[in-house]
Amino acid sequence: MDLQNFENLSSEYLELEGRQLYWGREFSKQAIFYRSLEKIIKLIIRLALFALGFYGLYILANHLWLLSQSGQSFFNSAVWQEDYLKYFWWSVLGWCYLFYSFILDSRKSLRVVKKSFKQAAAAKKKVKRIEISKSFSHEALKILDKAYLKSLANGQSLDPLHILAGLFANNKIVNTMVRLSLPFKNFEKVIGSLVKKLPQTEGQEAGSKILKTLSLAYFLAYQSSSSQVTVLDFLEAVIKQDKVIQDVLFDYKVTEEMMANAIKWAKINKVLLERYQRHRTKAAFKPKGAMDRAMTALATPVLDSFSEDLTILSRAGYLPLCIAREKEINEVFNIIQGGRNSVVLTGLPGVGKSNVVEGIANLMVEEEVPKVMKDKRFVSLSISRLVSGAARSGELEQRVMIIMQEIIRAGNIILHIDDVHNLVGLTSAGTENIDLSEMFADFLTKKNLITIAATTPADYIKYLENNPLGQVLEKVIIDEPDDNRAIQMVEAQVGFIEGKHQAFFTYEALDKAVKLSRRYIPDHYLPDKAIKILEETAMAVLQEKGKNQIVAGEDIARVISHKTNIPLTEVSHDESEKLLHLEERIHQRLINQEEAVNLVAAALRRARAELRDVNRPIVNLLFLGPTGVGKTELAKTVAQIYFGSEDNMIRLDMSEYQLKESVNKMIGSKESGGTGILTEAVRKRPFALLLFDEIEKAHPDILNLFLQMMDDGRLTDALGRTVDFSNTIIIGTSNAAAHFIQDSIRAGKTMDEIKNQLIQEELRQYFKPEFLNRFDGTVVFKPLSQVHIKQIAGLLLAQVKKRLINKGIYLEATDEAVEELAQAGFDPTFGARPLKRVIQDRVDNALANHLLTGKIGRRDKVILEKGGELRVEKATKF
Amino acid sequence: MKTGEQTLFSAKSISLAIIKHIFYWPLWWYSGGFLIILKNTFKKIAGAWIGLALDVWLKNIFRPMYGQYDAASRIISFLMRVVQIIFRFIIMAIISAFILLIPIIYLGLPLAAVWQLFIIK
Known part of the structure; x- marks a missing residue:
């Protein structure tokens, strides 16, 4: 692009805050040469002048020394x-x-335009023009010049791709790429080859594309309130502008959003540093002790012994910065400014209530608080310290009275009480007076004391809502942050973890830590639980691979998997093999019932490939059929294959829940302490198979309860806790209409016909249509035939064999013997159960007799023959 | 443009820029540069004012110290505050005088150098 072209383009502008932006820096070989020449000349002149300057100072010092030696007057x-x-x-x-x-x-160099929230700026008559290149960092400009020279050498016009290729030389960019786990060398190669493919023409179009990229970079810096346009803004702008680059990145599993977040992360550290430095400068003006700047306060020795001064801690730099909680802090300030002096921060443990309090302490030190809070101390009263050792009757009340007197007389104290609900019901030994919460409530209202307390929502409801103290305190809700905010909070903490465990997190690791912990660790809260997971993973990686390793998303998934026993890592080749042959694996334990097995296997595959709806249980299935055909066995097999062990099955026999009161047993009630059998079991083990045996026997109200569980994947227990069912497989089994199934099969009806008739007619007497509708599949188990029974006999004998091998004995069965067992155990109405009894009676009993009489020893071979005879082949003796 | 012309053009523009740069120096020194120094001076004086908390002392002149609200304490406190304020004003004046030396030196230094180098001899 030559000079003239550029002049055409520089008239293009973008408007920001009522100002016109234009690019005034020249792109040409000679301009670049001129600039570098200027730089060199400047450097030489400066060095020479510095040398001269110091020589001059030396001359002066020497002269003064001579004067003082000679005794002449200055x-x-x-x-x-x-x-x-x-x-x-x-x-x-x-x-x-x-x-x-x-x-x-x-x-x-000019600062990037600051964001203003006034509308008036736009209405100005004369529009100010801003040269944006002056706000670009030296680094960025250097890369731009180099990219231009490169394009010139290639005979191409400057393209965003050239800039991207140039950016690879920058450290910050490399860092960001590592964070995104981009295979750096590969990516560089791909971009290099794309650059080569650019057309050799020099057209105007390309010029305007570059200009758009530059203004976009400026705009991005403006949006993130940076003072300069850095290489990071460049990177983001280039990617946003270029569809091809986006596609390349997409191939590496990097979306535009991920890129934007990773860049934000790189910026956040700079912002934190700036904020910290600002805090330190401002903190120097805050008094160190208990005295305020107006010298009106009083010492508070008793209060000090039961509390901690947060402003002093903050002044000394001990409190961490508070991230992404501006809204909540402003709400607190608004309430205090509005005249209601006392607030209670209500939030679940781990969401960052203490962090908000620390943020307020920091702001108080910087004196960036409402007027009533200026020049005051923020003191955190510890209830446990207050209570400990108060053995005498009335001692506790006396302590509180003295503390309150001190606070009122000092007049410069803002109180913080953590876990304020602990005050409710506190009285000193042997008195039945009013409790401490009422004393505090009285003080807070009468003396206009500013208090910022904290509690959890459950405790607020239980203790504070109907208590005078609760009525004095205005509630401010501290929510669990959403994913994006949580990631920001985690980003601010990650630097510390990285330093401690000498590991390096990728963006994916953070993302997964937040998203997976939200889904799979339901009883803790963000951002705390994500930070804990990150720490644990960093520790694990440090132990396994050593120092300075990259912690990737897979590592996080592995740690969470390990904690929760649910497969979360990406499906490996081995596992995908297994998943594709699930049916065969199930059939190793289960004979016949192809339809049921196929249905379950398909559901498991969907769940593992994450194609299912994550807000519902993995699958809801209804197993119908006569007894002893393998309904429970299939459920057990699924638990073993998908959840790792048969133990991960929660089995409830619904015949125990036939009464209306059973609902309370299921989800708990206030009287029983709140915990229900079902909700508690799933809360403790959210990844399990839920088996409801004989579901038709449950009370209809319980079935109504199940509707929500099966549809939304959640149930609320008596304590108001929501229990997540979205990682369970729900299976109901029923013998209802077993006769109908048997009769129909005998009558030669097809399976589809039977199923339709079941759902349309037969099951209606047991279940409501909406309940039946909730099941993803209704599976009719076929009665077993003689052939199946023989196969099952083989499986059961295999189990006996396994038990005997532990004793060092080998069992074999002749075909006739198996046939005989199958015949004896076959009963069309009872399925495979009689067979179990037959094997027990004929095989196990005989074996037991042989073992006890010493007829079989270790390494002997036992052969089961026709007529239930056991033939022993003795092993050779040594 | 041809290479020869280009070089000529660069040489011309560079020497022009240097001349402009040199002549702009004294002009800038007594206008823009001086403003920067002045701003800095005021910032420093304001910092000293905040550091000595003079506004807080003035605002609270009638408020008793140490939460003692009886009449005697009020009088003692008032006197004490007056003494403090006077004392702090004196410190303030001294600091300000030192800070104000900076712009004066700034204005005088190049003049003194020029005087010594070119005028006396």
Whole structure:
């Protein structure tokens, strides 16, 4: 692009805050040469002037020393006429020039326009023009120049791709790429080849594309309130502009949003540092002790022994910065400014109530608080310290009275009480007076004491809602942050964890820590639980792989998997093999029932490939059929295959829940302490198979309860806790209409016909249509035939064999013997159950007799023959 | 443009820029540069004012110290505050005088150098 072209383009502008933006920096070989020449000349001049300057200072010092030696007065003008002093005066001019030159240079770069929230700016008549290149960092400009020279050498016009290729040389960019777990070398190669493919023409279009990219970079810096346009803004702008680059990144599993967040992360550290430095400067003005600046306060020795001064801690730099809680802090300030002096922060444990309190302490030190809170101390009263050792009757009340007196007389104290609900019901031993909460409530209202308390929502409802103290305190809700905010909070903490465990987190790791812990660790809260997971993972990676390793998303998934026993890591080749052959694996334990097995296997595959709806249980199935055909066995097999063990099955026999009161047993009631059998079991083990045996026997109200569980994947227990069912497989089994199934099969109806008739007619007497509708599949188990029974006999004998191998004995069965067992155990109405009994009676009993009489020893081979005879082949003796 | 012309053009523009740069120096020194120094001076004086908390002392002149609200304490407190304020004003004046030396030196230094180098001899 030559000069003229560029002039056309620079008239293009973008408007921001009522100002026109334009790009005034010239792109041409000679301009770049000129600029680098200027730089070199400047450097030489400056170095020379510095040398001269220091020489001049030396001359002056020497002169002064000579004067003091000779005893002449400094104020005699004659002594200042020495000839060599002119070097000093030249050096003075040199210093002056250096000052001029440096200040002029620093003035050349402009701050990126600040965000203003006023509308008036746009209405100005004369629009100010801003040269945006002055706000670009030196680094960024250098990369831009290099990219231009590169494009010139290639005979192409400058394209965002050139800039991207140039960015790879930058450290910050490399860092960001590592954070995104981009295979850096590969990516660089791909971009390099894309650059080569760019057309050789020099057109205007490309120029405007670059200009758009530059203004976009400026705009991004403006949006994030940065003072300069850095290489990171460049990177983001280039990617946003170029569809091709986006596609390349998408291939590496990096979306535009991920890129934007990773860049934000890189910026957040700078912001934190700036905030910290600001805090330190401002903190220097805050008094160190208990006295305020107006000297009106009083010492509070008793209060001090039961509390901690947060403002002093903050002044000393001990309190962490508070991230992404501006809204809540402003709400607190608004309430206090509005005249209601006392607030209670209500939030679940781990969401960052203490962090909000620390944020307020920091702001108080910076004196950036409402007027009533200025020049005051923020003191955190510890209830446990207050209570401990108060053995005498009335001692506790006395302590509180003294503390309150001190606070009121000092007049510069803002109180913080953590877990304020603990005050409710507190009285000293042997008195049945009013409790401490009422005393506090009284003080807070009468004496206008500013208090910021904290509690959890459950405790608020239980203790504070109907208590005078609760009525004095205005509630401010501290919510669990959403994913994006949680990631921001975690980003602010990650630097510390990285330093401690010498690991390096990728963006995916943070993302997964937040998203997976939200889904799979339901009884803790963000951001705390994500930070804990990150720490644990960093520790694990440090132990396994050593120092300075990258912690990727997979590592996080592995740790959460380990904690919760649910497969979360990406499906490996081995596992996908297994998943594809699930049916065969199930059939190793279960004979016949192809339809049921197929249905379950398909559901498991969907769940593992994450194609299911995550707000419902993994699958809801209804197993119908006569007894002993394998309904429970299939459920057990699924628990073993998907959840790792048969133990991960919660089995409830619904015949125990036939009464209306059973609902309370299921989800708990206030009288029983709140915990229900079902809700508690799932809360403790959210990844399990829920088996409801004989579901038709449950009371209809219980079935109504199940409707919500099966549809939304959640149930609320008596304590108001929501229990998540979205990681369970729900299976109901029923013998209802078993006769109908048997009769129909005998009559030669097809399975589809039977199922339709079941759902349309037969099951209606047991279940409501909406309940039946909730099941993803209704599976009719077929009665077993003689052939199946023989296969099952084989499986059951295999189990016996396994038990015997533990004793060192080998069992074999002849085909006739198995046939005989199958015949004896076959009963069309009872399925495979009689077979179990037959094997027990004929095989196990005989084996037991042989074992006890010593007829079989270790390494012997036992052969089961026709007629239930056991033939022993003795092993060779040594 | 041809290479020869280009070089000529660069040489011309560079020497022009240097001349402009040199002549701008004294102009800037007594206008823009001085403003920067002045702003800085005021910032420093304001910092000293905040550091000495003079506004807080003035605002609270009638408020008794140490939460003692009886008449005697009020009188003692008032006197004490007056003494404090006078004392702090004196410190303030001294600091300000020192800070104000900076712009004066700034204005005089190049003049003194020029005087010494070119005028006396």
